[in-house]
Amino acid sequence: MKILKDELTPKERAILYKSGKEVDRLPCSFSLSETAPVMYGLNISDYYYSSEMMIEMERNLARDFNVDSMGVGLGLRGIGEALGSKLKYPKDSVSFIVEPVLKDYSMLDSLDIIDPYKDGRMPAIIEALKVLTDEFSNERFIGSSLAGPISNVVAIRGAENILKDTVKNKENLHKLLKYTVKCMLRYTEVIYKECGSSVSLAEPVASSNLISLVQFKEFVKPYLEEFVLGVKEITGSAPSIHICGKTKDRWQDLVDVGLSAFSVDNCEDLEEVKKAIGNSMGISGNVPPVEIMRNGSINDVMESVKECILKASDNPCGFTLSPGCQIPVGTPIENIHAFMNAARIYSKNAVKGKLCTF
Structure with missing residues (x-):
């Protein structure tokens, strides 16, 4: 070709x-960095804690495909891992949670806000972003991504527990979500300070395949809004978001919280999205x-x-x-x-x- x-x-x-x-x-x-190593004959498991491999993958992708996006993401499980959740790292597939850290809400008060300079794979990501910024900032914007609030709490407490909490333990779930937003903003603050990097969100748990619109409005929307406001204060601009799965019944809510753009799963129709919210935000x-x-x-x-x-x-x-x-x-x-x-x-x-x- x-x-x-x-x-x-x-x-x-x-x-x-x-x-x-x-x-x-x-x-x-x-969204390719996390799955790119296999393409180049390398193990995904080695990628997660290697700033050198993160940098190599971004160089390769820029050289081979020249896509506009460049950066290193924290992923769906990065904050949970930084707080102590245990992950499995397959050689040829993405990581997954094997033991969430927050087994009981009595543990929540003992959890500190994350330190991106020390916790989990964040130091490797920061180092990679610094190098990429020095090397490519004249020709590319460098960014990072992280999970949204409800997807992060799943990595901290486990999906089954969180779904139960939306009915039986609402007060503590709200407390956990507020704590999680603070951790997310701390990560955003550090990468902006160190690299000038923008952030984007991935929030798969927020789709209608997993939670109802009523649950979305109670447990997702206010914390997305809080995060967006915090990001604007830190970086001067709003983040974008990707949500897997069906989302049509909550498109207007995404506009309401002030996000800059919405990355749409292929199960939804782009023309419908454009007509519904295209005057208010970018779409992808x-x-x-x-x-x-x-x-x-x-x-x-x-x-x-x-x-x-x-x-x-x-x-x-x-x-x-x-x-x-x-x-x-x-x-x-x-x-x-x-x-x-x-x-x-x-x-x-x-x-x-x-x-x-x-």
């Missing part, structure tokens, strides 16, 4: 696109990561990218082309090249708020 070239750097593209100027193609984003999505990116052909990828561009490239607050969720292990490199080639072909001369024509 012939790899097409970009005319602008990711930073140039982002600045021009945000200001309403014409760019060579739409901004593109991948949503090529199917499994059916198309991992299991599809090059043609499948090209057609799916084209469909996303036709549905959402005229979003008034901007559109970023991306898969509907994290790129899974086993995705062919050729399909990632096809994704980027399709972006260059079908969104050439993109302008925010205008439909791409080809």
